[in-house]
Amino acid sequence: MTADTAPDTPQGQDGAETPRESLFEAPPMAEQERMVEAILFASTEPVTVADLNARMPHGCDGAQAVQHLRKRYEGRGVHVVKVGDSWAVRTAPDLGFLMQKETVETRKLSRAAIETLAIIAYHQPVTRAEIEEIRGVTVSRGTVDQLLEMEWIRFGRRRMTPGRPVTFVVTNSFLDHFGLETPRDLPGLKDLRAAGLLESRPPPGREVPEDERDEDGDQTDMFEDE
């Protein structure tokens, strides 16, 4: 009857561990927390919840485990921080003074690059023409390239206006670098918006067609859902 499962067949050992994990219960939450702890500690880059779930055994709830972990590390020497929709472990900022040794000399950003970065962060999604309008000067290719290369900005959707210009938005790396959970946490964002300084206001005499205004409506949406 079982003659076909001859002992010399290589089916045996591997056949045993055919993953049918759905048969097993997910590990207890404390164990899941440990797993998230290990994964986040091991990675320099923020890890998405989806990635956590993919790496943990079947049935684990990475989102919940990371919340437990975040609580556990409150007030400690390292923190569990949220970056966009990802999570990372970072040293507490008040302990930066201990780390001179680890500090890496970062390339000094030019004033133009810093301003361009700020404009993109606060006005995103924003076109090159709009950046130039705000700064009153041409944005050099090198400036944008540098920010793209640093992965602090990336291309966003195209504008649905004539010429369909590309827009720029900031990335998760940007948020990670500046310790921001979302672009909404940008310093002073609310005040700037309240003062109307984030509106794109066309110069008088140049009427902006309705559909272009609509675009701006979309733009504010990005931050509006606070």
Next chain:
Amino acid sequence: MTADTAPDTPQGQDGAETPRESLFEAPPMAEQERMVEAILFASTEPVTVADLNARMPHGCDGAQAVQHLRKRYEGRGVHVVKVGDSWAVRTAPDLGFLMQKETVETRKLSRAAIETLAIIAYHQPVTRAEIEEIRGVTVSRGTVDQLLEMEWIRFGRRRMTPGRPVTFVVTNSFLDHFGLETPRDLPGLKDLRAAGLLESRPPPGREVPEDERDEDGDQTDMFEDE
């Protein structure tokens, strides 16, 4: 505690126990623990106690703080471990499996593989020579190896013919994958024809006679010993 280390010696910045700051109290142990935590986390290599003391404010006791920290991490997802005479943070050994990222890629079986598999399924047990005879082309070693590795086929009994060639048969994994209970559940040529898969009339001179079913009959004999 370390008051015996000569106060006011201008030991300088590299001296671990720079006593100039002896005016200030050392931070509480909980704070020292935080510092050690941050240092061990961010350091690119294991850190000695001397190095800890050098980096922490004056009066700190790195040795004690690291012991507290080690305790705190007992049973956690990461451990504080001693490496030589230095300290480091490491993933708990039982969670090493999380450090593997499995990417599953699904590919279609090659035509050669699926044909070989079909022949084995319909004619098992079948020798390589027979497979080649039916397919009309040489069966590459890779194809057979692939099917063996996938555990869809395995070696059957040797043929009692000159050379005693090995035969191939399909495995339970194969049946499992294709949702078959036994190899006899494979649709016969009649079924294939009924399903329109054999709609073309057999080419002249290569008629598939009705009693081809007999072959299937023969074939079933081979499975009888299950």
Next chain:
Amino acid sequence: MDEKDLFEEDDISVAERLAAEALIVDVEGFEGPLDLLLTLSRTQKVDLRRVSILKLAEQYLAFVERAKKLRIELAADYLVMAAWLAFLKSRLLLPPDPSEEGPSGEELAAHLAFQLERLQAMRDAAARLMARDQKGRDFFSRGVPEQVERVRKVTYSATLLDLMQAYARIRTKDEFRPFVLDRDNVFTMEQALDHMRGMIGFAGSWMELSSYMPTGWDAHPMRRRSVTAATFAASLELAKEGKLEIRQSETFAPIELRRRDTRDDR
């Protein structure tokens, strides 16, 4: 120096004048006319919202004038701005002409003020951003990230339909198949000749062709046809060699063979 006179006429302080001179020297350092205007507006020492655009326009025009006298080449956009500000100045000074189209001087001035305020706001925002705790400076990620081993697992998919189609393909269409002989079901003429040569010596009387066929080849129709054809072809060959006689009484009647006894061939 006449340019000095120009400034004196405008009744500006020594400090302002020095600042303006510094601007000229530093013209390369400005990031465009708007940047220059923003810097000039600071000399007014008022809130940006209350800056006098008229005064600003005059300051700017004076700057450009001075630069020209010093033979400093200004980029085109500085000159475009100067022209625009001269136009703005005239609009602000002259009573509005109702027949004239376009925005009023006040509207234009308000927009320029907005642009300046916005640029300043962005500069402040940039400064606040850069003053934040930054990764690699104030906070840190793991110093020794553990390598995540990437295990690539390939699974192959095949459905029962694939399997059936593959088999059907093999069993039916041969268009892609190199020619090979299905030796199992083929009895070659060579085989038939060998077989018949062994038998022919005993065939003194007429015997049916089928009796010359080897046993075990009649069960399978394909084999039966093959063996029949081969045996018939072999008998023709033997007849040609003069070793055999063939006869058939009528169409579709059995074919009969016998040894031809002309000479003892043994």
